[in-house]
Amino acid sequence: MTDPAALHAKLLAIDTHIDIPWPEGPNFFEETQRRVDLPKLRRGGVGAACIAAYVPQGPRTAEGRQAAYDRAIAMLRAIQGMAGNQSRICTTADAIEAAHAAGLTAIVPAVENGHACGGDPGRLKDFHDLGARYLTLTHNGHNDFADSSNPRADLGDKEAEHGGLSEAGRAAIAELNRLGMLVDIAHVSKATMLQAARLSATPVLSTHSCIRALADNPRNLDDEQLDALAEVGGVVQITAVPHFLRPGKKAEEVTVADFADHVDYAVRRIGIAHVGISSDFDGGGGFAGWHDAGESPNVTAELVRRGYGFDEINALWGGNFLRLLRLAEERAG
Numbered sequence: 001m002t003d004p005a006a007l008h009a010k011l012l013a014i015d016t017h018i019d020i021p022w023p024e025g026p027n028f029f030e031e032t033q034r035r036v037d038l039p040k041l042r043r044g045g046v047g048a049a050c051i052a053a054y055v056p057q058g059p060r061t062a063e064g065r066q067a068a069y070d071r072a073i074a075m076l077r078a079i080q081g082m083a084g085n086q087s088r089i090c091t092t093a094d095a096i097e098a099a100h101a102a103g104l105t106a107i108v109p110a111v112e113n114g115h116a117c118g119g120d121p122g123r124l125k126d127f128h129d130l131g132a133r134y135l136t137l138t139h140n141g142h143n144d145f146a147d148s149s150n151p152r153a154d155l156g157d158k159e160a161e162h163g164g165l166s167e168a169g170r171a172a173i174a175e176l177n178r179l180g181m182l183v184d185i186a187h188v189s190k191a192t193m194l195q196a197a198r199l200s201a202t203p204v205l206s207t208h209s210c211i212r213a214l215a216d217n218p219r220n221l222d223d224e225q226l227d228a229l230a231e232v233g234g235v236v237q238i239t240a241v242p243h244f245l246r247p248g249k250k251a252e253e254v255t256v257a258d259f260a261d262h263v264d265y266a267v268r269r270i271g272i273a274h275v276g277i278s279s280d281f282d283g284g285g286g287f288a289g290w291h292d293a294g295e296s297p298n299v300t301a302e303l304v305r306r307g308y309g310f311d312e313i314n315a316l317w318g319g320n321f322l323r324l325l326r327l328a329e330e331r332a333g
Contacts, residue, residue, distance in 0.1 A: 004301035014318030019283035035281035044296035048106035057141030065118030072116035119144035134182035145169035164191035180332030208239035230270035237278035240285035254287035
């Protein structure tokens with residue numbers, strides 16, 4: 001019988017979505033009360049982590065747009081500071097693999113919420129130059145680029161504003177493609193997701209979503225969205241947010257088996273090449289058995305129990321994400 005611990009130790013496990021505290025910034029190098037820090041990543045055998053500069057949706061005034069951009073820049077600079085003796089900032093698939101081979105934890109910067117651009121796709125280059133390698137188009141609430149899966153009534157949102165992508169959003173996807181950054185469709189409306197999938201020259205991905213057939217939450221992807229993702233070669237990274245996995249249940253009532261059920265469904269529906277794993281730790285993720293990054297081997301153990309082999313688990317735990325990152329690099333410009 002396969003030893004799950006030994007198998008996990010051979011993986012280059014990549015968690016594709018983790019948040020950092022703000023405005024205090026990450027206390028990354030020491031053991032903390034947070035779900036992710038460097039000791040937990042190393043204890044849990046997570047070789048690479050996509051760290052998101054998360055910008056909440058706010059008012060789309062001149063001041064609000066500038067504040068969002070300034071926050072994203074400050075957060076990306078803080079993420080750059082997460083490089084150390086045991087960690088390295090990595091912006092290419094080859095660099096991630098090289099860091100892992102050298103025994104270092106790879107840190108991949110990202111930006112969550114296109115609102116960070118303040119409506120200007122040209123600002124994506126600033127994020128790229130600070131290492132960001134994907135942009136989550138929206139968060140909760142519509143922005144200048146696209147409609148969200150979760151409109152914000154407190155910000156005056158209607159059910160839909162742009163009917164999916166705006167013209168600025170289409171320009172943003174073209175710029176992301178040019179720069180070699182991935183298009184993240186987590187948080188966007190169904191119309192936005194389907195339009196982005198068709199428009200992007202590089203396959204889109206959701207860095208942190210679950211399956212709507214198993215949990216009826218607007219943040220999750222339905223079968224039509226899953227099929228569209230597979231048609232363009234994209235990936236859905238199943239995430240550890242309890243109410244995306246089992247709505248109405250407390251975190252301690254949700255288990256690794258519930259998480260694996262979502263993985264199983266996606267694999268059966270669209271194939272192993274289009275499914276991955278993420279936590280959304282320190283942004284809402286975490287449940288019984290996968291409370292923090294140090295417990296990541298428990299996910300591998302459950303997949304082994306269900307009959308997944310090394311190649312399949314390696315694809316889920318980051319291989320599919322690396323494939324998309326390489327495609328973005330190859331098609332840049």
